[in-house]
Every structure is written in C-alpha cells, then in structure tokens.
Amino acid sequence: MKFFTTFLLTILIMVSVTPPSFAEDTTSKAPQIRGEGAYLIDVLSGQTLYMKNPDEPLAPASTTKIMTGLLAIELGDLNDIVTPTSTLLNNKLVYGTQIYLEPGEKMPLKDLLYALLLNSANDAAVAIAEHIGSDLPTFVEMMNQRAREIGATNTHFLNPSGLTESGHTTTAHDLALIARVAYQNPTFAQYVRTKSQPISRSKTDIPKLMVNENKLLWRDSAVDGIKPGYTAAAQNCLVASVTKDGRQFIGVILKSPGPEIYTDMQALFEFGFTQFKSTIFKPSGSIISTTTVNNEPVNLILDRPIYMTQKIDDQSSVLDLKVIPTSSSTLTSVEEGQVVAQVEISDDSTLLGTLPLKSTRTILPPTVKRSLFSNYFSWTTGAILIGVILLLLISAKIRADRRWRRKMRLARNRYSMRESSD
Template identity: 75%
Template sequence: MMVSVTSTAFAEDATLVKLPQVHGEGAYLIDVKSGQTLFMKNPDKPLAPASTTKIMTGLLAIERGNLNETVTASTTMLNNKLVYGTQIYLAPGEKLLLKDLLYALLLNSANDAAVDIAEYIGSDLPNFVDMMNQRALEIGATETHFQNPSGLTESGHVTTAHDLALIARVAYQNPVFAQYVRTKSQAISRSKADLPIQMVNENKLLWRDSAVDGIKTGYTAAAQNCLVASVTKDGRQLIGVILKSPGREIYTDMQDMFEYGFTQYKQTILKPTGSVISTAMVNNEPMNLIIDRPIYITTKLNEQSPTLDLRVIPTYTSALTSVEEGQVLANVEVLNKGTLLNTLPLKSSRSISAPTKQVKTHSYLPWVIGIIIMGIILPLFIWNKRYSDFQRCKQRRFTRRRESSN
C-alpha cells in the first residue's frame, strides 16, 4: 500500500545564504531524522574513504561482538603490508578488551586495532571484508566496495559521499557507536609499559564546537583529507561528509555546510508518534497499525514541502488470529521520489486474543448416549423375555399335570 503525504505549510523566509563552497571533490549533507538530502557535491563519484572506513568496522564490531570479551592479537600484526601507518603497536599474543580496541579504532584511528577487530569478528580478514560489503548493501550504500577494515590505500577500495553519509547515519543511530565517536579521549588498559594508552579523538571539530558530536576523520596520500562529522542543535541532527579535500580547510568547509543546513532548512513533524498509518485484519477484526516515533520532513525555506510516499510492507505471511499490543506487524518505508529515506516499524495498537476453541460434542454425544442406553435396556429386555418364556413354559407344564391327574 502506498500513500502520499505533504506538509501543508510553507517554510519560513530564508536568510540569503550562498551554497557552501566545499574544496573536497565529494560532499554530502543529510538530515538524520528525516533522511533528506540538504546539500551535495559529486555525491556518486567513487573516492577513497581512508580511515572513515573504520565507521563500518566499528559498527560491525558493536553489532556482532561482545564489548567485554578479550581479543588476542595474532601474528598478522607483523605483516607490514596489512598493518602500517597509525598504530597502537599491538604485538602477537597481546590481549585487549574489545571495548578498548574500539577506542583505539574510532578515536586514535589505529590500523592494527582495525585488523585485530576484523579477525576477532570475522575469524579472518577476507570474511570480515565480505561482512563489511554485505552490511553496506543492506544500508543502501550500493556504490561502496571495501577491501580492508582500516581504509589503507588499496585498489578497488572506494565509496561515495552519498554512500558514506548513509553508512554514518545508520552507525550513529546505534547508541553504543554514538557514545564512542563523541568521546574526546579515553585511557585503555595495556599489559606492557611504554605503549600508547591514551586514545585521543582526531576530529578537531569535536574539540572546537560543543554542538559537534562525532564521527570520524581519515587521511592517506591517495584519499587526501576525509571527514565525516555530526552536529546536533535545537533538536536537529545533521551529518556531513567531505572526501578528498586538499587541506585543513576541510573543517571550515564542514562548518559552512552545517550552517547552511540549519539556516536554510526547517524540520517539522509530518506524522506524530501514535499516528495510524495502516490497518490489518486480526481474527476478522480491524487493527490499527501505529508508529512509535515521529516521521519528520525537512523543507527548504521559501519552498513548498516535498511530497513523501509511505509504503507499508507487512511482516506476516498468514492470516492473523491474535496479536499483543505493540507487536510489529509491518514496516512503513518513507520515500521521496522513489528514494528511501526511512523505515519505521508499525505496531498493533491493542491486543486481540485468539478465538476460544469449543469442543464439538453434538456430533458424537447422541451415539454415546444411545450406546449407553442400549447397553442397559437390551440386557433387561432379553432377561425379561426369557423370564416371561420361562413362566409360560412353567404354567403349561402345571396345566398338563392337572389334566393328567383328572
């Protein structure tokens, strides 16, 4: 089922602001709550992501690993073709908690931590890279192809500004991931002395602007400067991506993109929490399907709100006979001109119990009763008949004796 919805109001007057002048070859700005695009530059151009690759590595570690589990570094740490550049100098056999390796990965951007995590989660590097690419496809990052977990330069290791924004948005919606990337510094536990223990976040905007709350930097000679950043202000969150920027102007360019997003766009609630989006039949009763969080729409100032399409996809495959209140029965996809912006669960608004099963006694009860009656009456009838016959026979014999005596 598809429904088109539009906010009826126009956005407020815009302050005259030019488009951001971004020096990087690719850039993207996305509104996290609505999923709508606010600005883009060469959004689908394949570019090397450098250490912003570690967003995906960290996300998979959090989704599939146990943060309190101990990870033992393998001899891969000695392979200087896989492990070089920024490191915390892990040695084969060294044991670290996964939660500490994630600080090394997402704050210090340690390449050896990326490899150690990949071998722990995926058992080996090729399998983990397959997991990275599969997760990218699930997110919708169809132009992304990873070759390693660290982002070190390798042929075919590419993404786009658009894809990286999608990956970052999904990653940041994981609260554990969000906590890591907003952390400025964190000490980790090491078993040996004279090894790095203080992990410091390389994202300069995190230190400069209190509204900035993540995410990840990156640099290689081939990729040049890369930055994915998040900012939250006045109840809105934006995520920006800049790839292949020639210098440190990447930070001011990102701030310009953020300023543009906040001053030139307004966010409103299209459908509040509890809105009925669709219905389902449960035990021949209509059941309202509601959302448990709002659907947002972002509108450029002085422009009419875009039309969003809502597509409902049931999660059940057979007729429903009972449901519990809050049970997910479908998902609603929010689309803008065919582009998927959001997917929200649709939940049942109340409980409906299954019909009570009644034992069908009418079909066989008369037979049971008949058999019981026959079992009682028939023997009595037979006994009575035999008794009557006996009495008649006895009477005839008595009569004959009397006649003979006379």
C-alpha cells in the same frame, strides 16, 4: 523545421531547469565545498540537504573504520579479550598510524575500539577484524554485507582500516548512510564523541592515551563525532556529526586538498541549520493503515514520529508512505502492540527509512473464540440448570411446608372439636 527546433529547445530548457531534489540547490546560499565529494543528511528524517558528486567512487581512508567499529559493537562483546595474531607483522596490511600491538598481547575489545575510533590505529583495526570475523577476508565480506543492508550499494571494502588498496572505495552518499546508521547505535555514538581516553597496556613506552583526531570535536561544542581520515591517495576525508536545538546532521567530505575541510564542514552545517527546518510529518501514535483480522478492523500505528525536512521558504513537499505487511499469510489473530507491518518512508522515490507499525487491539484466533464461547455457553447452561434445580427444590420445600401446616391446622381443629364436645 523551425517550429520543431524551437519546440525541442523549449523541452530541453524545461528539463535542464527542473531540479530533481532540493539537495542540488546551486544558489549563492549553498556552500562551496572544495572536496571532490560531499553530502549532508538530516539524521532524524534521513533527507538529503546538500550533495556534490554524491555517487562518485572515492577512497574513504580511515573513515572506513566507521564500519569496522559498528560491526565490532554489533557483533562483539566489549568485555571480550582480544589476542592479536601474527597478521600484525604483515607490513602490507599494517602500517601508518598504530598503537604498536604485538602478536599475543591481550587487550579488551572496548580499549581496542578507543584505539580504532579515536586514535585511528590500523593495527587495532586488523586485531578487531580477526577477532570478530575469525580472519580478514571473512570480516571484509561482513563489512560489505552490512553496507548492502544499509543501502550503501556503491561501497566496496577490501580491508578494515582504509589503507590504500585499489578498488577500496565508497561514495559520499554511501558514507552518509553508513554513518547515520552507526551513530544511531548509542555505544558507537558514545565512542566517537569521546575526546580522549586512556587504555590499559602491559608495556611502557607505547601509546596509552587515545586522543580523538576529529579537530571539529575540539573546536565546536555542537559537534559530537564521527571520524576523519587521510591517505595520499584519498587526501583529506571527514565524516562529522552536529547536534543543535534538537536537530542532528551528518556531513561527509571526501578528497579535500587540505585543512580547509574543517571550515568547509562547518559551512555545510551552517547551510543546513539556516536554510532548512525539521517538522513532524506524522506524530507517534498516528494511524497509518488499517487491516482486517477475523473480519474485525485493526488500526496500525506508529510508535515513534516520522520527521520531515523542508526548505524554510518551501512548505509544499511531502513524504511518500508505503505499508508492507511483515507476513504474506492472512492474520488469524493479533495482540495489542504486535508489529504486523512496516511503513517505508520515501522522498521523491528515495527510500529514507522503515518504521514498524503496531496493532492497537487484540484479536483472538477463531478456535480460541469458539472455545471461549463454548466454555461460556457451558458455564451459562450449567448455571441455568443449577438455578432451575434450586428453584424446583425450593418450590418442593414450599409445597411440603404448606402441606405440613395444613395438616397441623386440621389436627388442631379436630382436637378443639373433641375438647368442646367433652
């Protein structure tokens, strides 16, 4: 019994001290984040550098507008003219921060996005949602569908603004994934890094200058987005991006009690820059796999690098790569540069991203190859026949010329003999 107890205790100790990821480092170097949930992700590699209660459902407040803005940019036209409806008069859907839109007022989508992402206007969120989705329920479903596509499976949106509503929740992890995808859209990135922007309004005495509420954007030149938020229920929330020395991190802090959220975010960024380094795991042009097309080998290569983030004092980690064909059918032909597969990049069973794999050569289908061979054979055969005919004609002409010259010599000889006899 004593031996069994000792053995069980040993197993428990081994399990308890084995960290599943370097993101859960609890050493003194890790920052002490006062928010209830936090996450730090490397944008290039997609790897996690820090997390605190990463999967706890929390209210996102106006960080919800990251998804609203992303969908507007992906599905809308910035030059669209948006006409808000009477939905704006519903004070259960629209209250708090506003630019005081009125039903029937016309405004370009590009200006409404400044109001949404800089000024965090809740009426702009509703106007955009109805414009893109035709109605609020449809747009909210689009938000949730896009979240699932991104991999944010613990997110449940109920409105486009982030105003308090029971069940409207996300997680620090999910929000980091959403923000990473959103920031990789160049138009979205341009919006959230803008400090201020005037918009056109037909009336006076209403907000026209949109000012970015992300205080870190004004304090730190390396910070380049994304979105803060606050409600009484969600408390202080912040999603922020920082880029320095070719590296970019996105940090998320949810349900922080006060303005320390900004200094905590800076500490999170400093932790990432000082404790981790980014390297190229596979450079662009690397052969990741080889397939066979018509019994001929075809290399599949990357058209962009795969990055890896490692602890500075630990160089042993590697990434897992899994090649998945884009079609279940057997390839009978392929063109150079054609995407024929994808490679899934994982870290300790966590999917980080997917990149296309392209063919390095062109392989024609069998029918085309046979046709080309037949054409080639036909042309070759024809050329040979023409050559033979020409040779025969030339040979015949040569023989004819010889006979003619022989006749001419005989004629001259007979003439010479008659001359001499005379």
